[in-house]
Amino acid sequence: MALAAIVLGAISIIVGFLPVPFGLDFIVPIVGIIVGVKAKKQLSAAGEPSGMAMAGIIMSIAGLLITIGYFIYVIFLIVEQM
Numbered sequence: 001m002a003l004a005a006i007v008l009g010a011i012s013i014i015v016g017f018l019p020v021p022f023g024l025d026f027i028v029p030i031v032g033i034i035v036g037v038k039a040k041k042q043l044s045a046a047g048e049p050s051g052m053a054m055a056g057i058i059m060s061i062a063g064l065l066i067t068i069g070y071f072i073y074v075i076f077l078i079v080e081q082m
Contacts (some may be wrong), residue, residue: 001042001053002039002050004057005032005052005056005057005059006056006059007064009036009062010059011063016063016070021058026064028060028063029080032060033057036060039056040054040057051058
């Protein structure tokens, strides 16, 4: 699950810069955060290192922030054109 969190985090960073329809640019990082937190809890309970899960969480949060920033930028451009 930690690897899935990293993959979703990387995808969320890439998708954050793209105009993706249907809100997928918001869904991918949120799913990445959820999967990363679950993986971190599982690994911590087993006493194993949880660095990959934490990296996935951080990347997903970064992707979410990029998506929000891009969304605000697009809204600003639309309002400016009016």
